[in-house]
Amino acid sequence: MENTLSNSTDKVFLYEVIGAQFDTIGSKALAVKKMLHDYFPKSDYLRRLGVCVFEAEANLAIHTVHGGSIEVMVFSDRVRITAKDDGPGMKDMKKALTPGFSTAPETARQLGFGGGVGLNNIKRFADYFYIESSKKGTTLVFEVWNDDDPTTH
Amino acid sequence: MTIQQLIDQLSFQLLTPQLKTDGSFHDAYTSDLLSAALAKVTEDHVWVTVQVHQNILGVASIKQAAAIILTESLHPDKDLIDKAQEKGIVILLSPYTSFQTSGMLYNMLKEEKNGD
Numbered sequence: 001m002e003n004t005l006s007n008s009t010d011k012v013f014l015y016e017v018i019g020a021q022f023d024t025i026g027s028k029a030l031a032v033k034k035m036l037h038d039y040f041p042k043s044d045y046l047r048r049l050g051v052c053v054f055e056a057e058a059n060l061a062i063h064t065v066h067g068g069s070i071e072v073m074v075f076s077d078r079v080r081i082t083a084k085d086d087g088p089g090m091k092d093m094k095k096a097l098t099p100g101f102s103t104a105p106e107t108a109r110q111l112g113f114g115g116g117v118g119l120n121n122i123k124r125f126a127d128y129f130y131i132e133s134s135k136k137g138t139t140l141v142f143e144v145w146n147d148d149d150p151t152t153h
Numbered sequence: 154m155t156i157q158q159l160i161d162q163l164s165f166q167l168l169t170p171q172l173k174t175d176g177s178f179h180d181a182y183t184s185d186l187l188s189a190a191l192a193k194v195t196e197d198h199v200w201v202t203v204q205v206h207q208n209i210l211g212v213a214s215i216k217q218a219a220a221i222i223l224t225e226s227l228h229p230d231k232d233l234i235d236k237a238q239e240k241g242i243v244i245l246l247s248p249y250t251s252f253q254t255s256g257m258l259y260n261m262l263k264e265e266k267n268g269d
Contacts, residue, residue: 026211
């Protein structure tokens with residue numbers, strides 16, 4: 001499948017994630033998964049997407065000062081997620097993408113976060129992955145393609 | 154193997170009595186790292202962990218795990234159990250360590266496989 005949008009869409013949904021609040025991590029991912037069920041009923045696809053959104057949500061809650069937003073764009077054959085925040089950004093992108101490396105605080109690690117595999121999970125389960133980061137913030141974009149035979153839904 | 158068989162044979166305590174225990178699974182995954190569980194657990198797994206906070210419900214729900222098995226008798230608070238029942242996530246309590254619990258599960262699943 002080509003990495004181009006095959007169909008225009010006006011289906012855009014926005015979710016806000018609060019910074020430094022760990023106990024609700026996963027709630028937005030579940031809300032996104034539930035919302036997308038009407039568009040993509042296949043559970044395997046929704047699980048892949050759910051993993052990616054969970055990780056993006058966890059990053060916004062753990063690593064940002066003010067939280068951030070998760071924008072969900074629904075296309076006929078894919079979903080594009082854009083997670084944005086206003087800082088403080090990643091000091092070393094290469095390290096941040098290295099499995100096992102994490103800057104998560106001890107309070108998050110005690111809850112089982114901060115294993116340093118979150119971004120790699122997204123890379124693994126998503127079909128398209130892009131990230132840019134500066135002191136002013138981080139933008140993460142990924143897509144999960146529903147490239148299975150729709151008749152198997 | 155069904156959740157009920159675990160309760161019957163290993164004396165695990167069912168913390169979510171409002172939920173059905175006839176769900177089946179054929180594998181288990183043990184980790185306290187949420188990202189690892191997110192990556193590996195499927196609807197065919199039970200997930201073994203010592204984590205007893207709200208976020209485990211998100212992980213189990215996203216991956217549609219057959220059940221969460223909390224080990225070392227680490228009892229979660231009532232709020233978590235209520236939410237698990239709302240979300241339809243079966244939670245069992247094991248008195249054993251995660252290592253011992255995993256070993257028991259491994260043997261049971263192996264026996265079942267060999268018996269097929």
